[in-house]
Amino acid sequence: MSQSPVKLGTRKSQLALYQAKLVQSLLQAEVQLVKVTTTGDNNQTKAFVADRDKKDWIKEIEDLLMLGEVDFAVHSSKDVPVDIRPETRLLPLTSRASPLDTLVVKSGKKEIVEASTGGQVLALMDSGACVGTSSVRRRAQVLSQRSDLVVSELRGNVPTRLQKLDGGAEFDAIILAAAGLERLGLFDESRMFNFTADEMIPPVNQGILVAQYLRSRDDIAELLSPLAEGQTHCAWQAERSVIDKIEADCGSAVGVFAAYESGVLSLHAAVFSSDGEKILKAHAEGDPRDAKALGAKVGELLLAQGAKDYL
Template structure:
């Protein structure tokens, strides 16, 4: 009997839903493929979110030790510098990359009362939201989707902001009060995309994983991650980027903002998809030269 393909994932409802997507797509190609889900608790799950790669490093260690055959990540959690011995083998077709508002009392972004408490764990979101409305109070919000929604129901916030993709995968998009446009809030690099990581020398798993790759998403996130890497940014820096293919051209938009919303730099670039990394790097260099960007996000 063939040994099951061991798929490593975090244990949150969203992480398990993403792993299930990978399994279903693999088995759509080969219904006889046996799989086994291996749940791995990460530093981020233990509350150590300040650690670089907090939500992925234990999964990567398990890969390197041969305990799992592939790891499923939210791409936005994966550091832009490749881990030695590992390979980003595929990126699944991206889910809706936008952010959404979930508010009490049916409030929308425009009708939230002045002084309303808005919860978000993202400096990127906070910076862009403050630029839109400086009359609201922005408070930290951490935890998985269920935890964040529970804290809203408990009355700790009047509204919270989450990624649309996660809600869609959990079947909870109906709870959103409003979907922000990309003009209002540009997403984090890689937001909405699922990444599949493998050991570099594992050719058999690589052949399976590469079947999952969605080229338009691959080129788009490649540009976004090159942009982020060139700026030296991470999850604590208000940097946003979104790439898309339009009539065969890769269009990349970037934003860099002050956390207090007092300034924001916007720019865009386009070119052939095969030049994705160069486009991201060029846009980063151009924007760094254009304004008062600081790598610590202050």
């Protein structure tokens, strides 16, 4: 008798399906995709709700995990809150894609061709120009560098956001994750400019894929374990430990980025006021094997500066 396929839960967006199919292709098993419409998918035109926004992207998939209708799920880790269902666990998969943010300018803009980074392009934009993003972190960092720009709400999946930029007059530029653009084959060097991590600190876990499955499913843990990658796991753990320590949610303007430097894990974090006028920064380095403790240390450094006032 043939073994039943493993069921992988995923959102229906183009990017989510790409990511799920990537994991599907790497596993040594027959894997069936189960496509799920989440609350977040249905609410993409609605105003941002800080305390539940990330949960909205995974709630229905978590429900299917609990019911046994899917065996595991694949998410963009940046979209997964700290407080997942306690019966489940997370495992980062494969090597990290780019963690950086990308400034995308409207098609046909020629005056910024000599710029090479997102920060340089941002500096050249006309006063009063409009930048689209739904992220409070990106908004705060844009305003901290260019308080004379207008930052407006922009929601939707990656192709939809690009269409809104090029199809209307509201936005002069938008900010997206480099990883999503690259995975979808949409990165256009003529009008897309990555911010350096110094110009715009990324959000926790951007560029990392993560699996979610029931703690009781040792068989799924064994199936997924070959896709785990040590450096990605340490960076993932350190970054999540920071936001866990300071109890940040997706309504907080917080950036966290871990990188390896000569075998040492270097962790940077920043908390911004919503208008970008106040910035708290913290940095620490340590053994990658102590990633969780390193993240907690950086979180404590932020709390000591009064980070709670801006969360």
